[in-house]
C-alpha cells in the first residue's frame with residue numbers, strides 16, 4: 001500500500017517559561033493509504049502533539065512530515081491551510097461549531113470558501129452525509145438543540161464535506177457515553193471501509209480495539225505497535241484483551 005502520511009525523525013518541544021520541554025523525541029512513523037490507526041499512551045506522552053504534527057496543524061522543530069508526496073514542513077501558512085481544508089478532515093472531542101449557524105450551515109462551512117458557486121450540489125452532499133449519519137432531520141436545528149452524540153455525527157459530516165483523503169481525530173469519542181462512542185466508531189469504520197485513511201488519539205482501549213493498527217506512545221516516543229485484523233462484531237473481546245495486555249506490558 002502507498003504511504004499517505006509519514007513523519008521522519010520528528011522532534012518537537014514547547015517553551016514553558018524559559019525552558020524548552022521536549023515532547024516528541026525523534027519520532028518516525030508511516031501511515032499507508034486506507035489504514036485505520038489509533039494512538040494510545042499515558043496522559044501527556046505526546047499523542048495529540050504527534051497527531052497535530054502529522055496533520056500540519058502544528059509546526060515541528062526538526063524532521064519532516066510528508067503528506068501524499070508533499071513536504072508539509074516546507075509549506076507556508078496559506079498552503080498549509082489549503083492542504084488541511086481540502087485533503088484532510090478533523091474531528092475533535094468537542095466539535096467547535098459556530099453558534100450563529102444551524103447544523104447544516106456549520107457542516108457546509110469548510111466547503112464554502114472553494115465551492116461557493118456550487119451551493120446546491122454541496123447542500124445535497126451535506127444532506128447525504130447527514131442521512132448516512134442518521135441526523136438528516138436535524139439540519140435546521142441550532143447547535144444547542146442536539147445531543148453530544150448527534151453533534152459529533154455532525155462534526156464527522158463537516159470533516160467529510162470536502163471528501164478528504166484522511167481524517168484525524170483527537171479523542172473523537174472522549175465526551176460520549178460508551179454506547180454513543182461505539183456508534184461513532186461504527187461510523188468511522190464504515191468511512192474507513194470506503195477508503196478514507198483514519199488516525200485517532202484515544203485513552204480508551206475499547207476504542208483502540210476497533211482500529212486495525214495501534215501505536216503505543218510513552219514519554220515522547222512510539223514504544224510499541226500492534227496490528228489487528230479487520231473488525232467484525234464477533235472478535236471484540238479478543239481484540240480488547242490483546243490491547244489491554246500490551247498496555248499492561250508497557251505500563252500504561
Ligand SMILES: Nc1ncnc2c1ncn2[C@@H]1O[C@H](COP(=O)(O)OP(=O)(O)OP(=O)(O)O)[C@@H](O)[C@H]1O
Nearest residue numbers: 014015016023041042043044045046047048049050
Ligand atoms: N501549546 C503547548 N504549550 C506548552 N506545552 C504544551 C502545549 N501543548 C502540549 N504541551 C505539553 O506537551 C506534552 C504533550 O502534550 P499532548 O497533548 O501531546 O499529550 P497527550 O499524550 O495527548 O495527553 P492527553 O492524553 O492528556 O491529552 C504535555 O506535557 C503538555 O502539557
